Amino acid sequence: MESPAPDRLAVAVASGVAVVAGTFLLTGFTPRWVVVALAQTVILLLPDALIASGIQGLGSTAQPLLVAGSGLLAVALFAAIALLATRFGRGADRERAETVFLVAAVQTLAAFLLTITPGAAVLGGALGGATVGLAGARATDPVSGPDRRGLLRSAGVATVAVAAAGAGPLARAVRAATTPADTRGDADPDPLVERLLAVAEERSFELAGAEPLVSESFYVVDKNPADPRVDADEWTLSVTGAVDEAVEVNLDDLRSRTAQHRFETLRCVGDPVNGRKMDTALWTGVPVSSLLAEAGVDDEGCCVMLRAADDYYEEFPLSALEDGLLAWGMNGRPLPRGHGAPVRALIPGHWGEINVKWLTEIEVLTEEATGYWEQKGWHGTGPASTVAKIHHVETREDGAVTVGGHAYAGTRGVSAVEVSTDGGNTWATAEVTERLPGATPADADPESTEAVGGAAVDAWRGWRHEYVADGEHEVVVRAVERDGTVQPSAETDPFPSGASGWVRRSVDP
Ligand SMILES: Nc1nc2c(c(=O)[nH]1)N[C@H]1C(S)=C(S)[C@@H](COP(=O)(O)O)O[C@H]1N2
Numbered sequence: 001m002e003s004p005a006p007d008r009l010a011v012a013v014a015s016g017v018a019v020v021a022g023t024f025l026l027t028g029f030t031p032r033w034v035v036v037a038l039a040q041t042v043i044l045l046l047p048d049a050l051i052a053s054g055i056q057g058l059g060s061t062a063q064p065l066l067v068a069g070s071g072l073l074a075v076a077l078f079a080a081i082a083l084l085a086t087r088f089g090r091g092a093d094r095e096r097a098e099t100v101f102l103v104a105a106v107q108t109l110a111a112f113l114l115t116i117t118p119g120a121a122v123l124g125g126a127l128g129g130a131t132v133g134l135a136g137a138r139a140t141d142p143v144s145g146p147d148r149r150g151l152l153r154s155a156g157v158a159t160v161a162v163a164a165a166g167a168g169p170l171a172r173a174v175r176a177a178t179t180p181a182d183t184r185g186d187a188d189p190d191p192l193v194e195r196l197l198a199v200a201e202e203r204s205f206e207l208a209g210a211e212p213l214v215s216e217s218f219y220v221v222d223k224n225p226a227d228p229r230v231d232a233d234e235w236t237l238s239v240t241g242a243v244d245e246a247v248e249v250n251l252d253d254l255r256s257r258t259a260q261h262r263f264e265t266l267r268c269v270g271d272p273v274n275g276r277k278m279d280t281a282l283w284t285g286v287p288v289s290s291l292l293a294e295a296g297v298d299d300e301g302c303c304v305m306l307r308a309a310d311d312y313y314e315e316f317p318l319s320a321l322e323d324g325l326l327a328w329g330m331n332g333r334p335l336p337r338g339h340g341a342p343v344r345a346l347i348p349g350h351w352g353e354i355n356v357k358w359l360t361e362i363e364v365l366t367e368e369a370t371g372y373w374e375q376k377g378w379h380g381t382g383p384a385s386t387v388a389k390i391h392h393v394e395t396r397e398d399g400a401v402t403v404g405g406h407a408y409a410g411t412r413g414v415s416a417v418e419v420s421t422d423g424g425n426t427w428a429t430a431e432v433t434e435r436l437p438g439a440t441p442a443d444a445d446p447e448s449t450e451a452v453g454g455a456a457v458d459a460w461r462g463w464r465h466e467y468v469a470d471g472e473h474e475v476v477v478r479a480v481e482r483d484g485t486v487q488p489s490a491e492t493d494p495f496p497s498g499a500s501g502w503v504r505r506s507v508d509p
């Protein structure tokens with residue numbers, strides 16, 4: 001009466017798939033899904049040095065691989081539980097019921113231990129057990145006797161049923177995870193934001209291969225296999241530590257303060273010198289200083305620890321935070337989940353990593369501490385280094401070549417971009433875009449000229465240069481800061497404190 005091993009294996013795998021799909025129905029692609037929880041466990045177990053280069057360096061490549069691997073691991077784990085449990089319950093009906101219950105109970109327990117999410121654990125376990133029950137019932141049907149094909153069919157049907165139920169949410173999650181957030185435009189446009197975005201568009205050079213001044217696709221880097229989903233209605237931000245009085249605000253409190261729009265560039269410390277982890281957006285929020293003033297920072301306060309809903313934490317000087325923005329809007333839309341909804345910090349001129357997403361707490365410290373990435377060997381809490389990138393090369397039939405890209409120098413600002421077409425022997429001054437507008441109060445009159453006045457302190461500029469080619473040229477580019485400092489030529493890798501050096505590209509028309 002005993003079904004041969006391959007069939008039991010098939011049932012067990014189907015049961016494992018049922019748990020993985022069943023839990024997904026309730027959690028979606030969030031840290032509470034068993035697969036993502038397993039991926040996070042794997043990250044915790046891997047050596048820091050590997051994580052250090054893995055995520056900030058590879059980021060978008062490493063994470064989907066990790067999630068896929070964890071998916072297989074999760075199926076294997078729950079299949080193994082089903083396999084072990086079924087060994088104890090072969091034969092009579094009553095025993096089979098006990099087997100189903102045993103499978104469901106152990107799978108539920110395992111899913112719960114992994115995710116601390118009771119609802120999803122119970123649903124997953126129930127589906128896992130039901131799959132075994134369904135298949136087992138067919139296999140030992142007293143009329144037809146042992147029926148291997150029936151058993152396989154049941155397992156197949158159960159798998160297909162669960163997969164079908166999960167297909168919708170899964171497709172949505174995959175789409176959300178793989179489509180870069182379109183953060184431009186707005187369903188309910190604010191005329192001031194529209195005007196600022198229009199100005200950015202007018203000032204952009206149109207260069208194939210390079211982003212306009214407001215990025216169409218903004219890079220994403222964080223430590224999470226799946227981003228936290230923070231309920232905006234329940235979200236609060238507290239200011240704690242060395243302050244006169246701890247302050248706690250919710251989103252309505254924040255939004256009731258005088259907001260402003262700021263063009264700001266972010267760059268990841270893991271960005272290679274000519275990489276793509278540097279982008280610019282128009283952010284809407286309130287200056288952090290308004291909240292700090294309310295809490296009253298102690299004189300001994302030197303630094304801050306920012307904490308987030310994904311258990312991320314970064315420490316840096318209080319003085320850097322004082323210029324920061326608590327942003328809930330990006331290019332006129334609510335801040336997307338992947339960029340830290342409902343509220344993130346924006347710290348002018350500093351590496352991306354202290355621009356904490358899903359922000360929940362600002363603790364004022366009286367002595368320095370170590371942040372998440374610094375614990376893994378990075379030094380990314382300071383000012384971003386100056387860079388000029390070549391993302392556009394276009395050759396025309398008449399021999400003219402146009403090269404272009406962006407230059408960024410944090411709050412030091414870019415005053416000029418210089419281009420060499422002979423490997424760095426001689427230099428010409430490139431054409432650069434007009435600076436983006438400065439911080440604009442959200443209640444400014446969109447019609448007034450002041451609304452687009454000033455210049456952004458922390459935004460990149462576009463550059464382009466045309467030359468006539470007579471064969472191969474080595475194009476080199478470097479930025480000049482506002483005080484005349486020329487970007488240093490010494491080359492370093494991104495790890496541990498950011499890439500530096502001049503970008504070179506040999507161009508053969
Ligand atoms: N909570 C949280 N905030 C975070 C991170 C993170 O892992 N968790 N990653 C940081 C890093 S390394 C960078 S470069 C920026 C990237 O912001 P973006 O994903 O919006 O481009 O977010 C920072 N903020």
Ligand SMILES: [Mo]
Pocket residue numbers: 056221267268269270352353
């Ligand atoms: Mo980063």
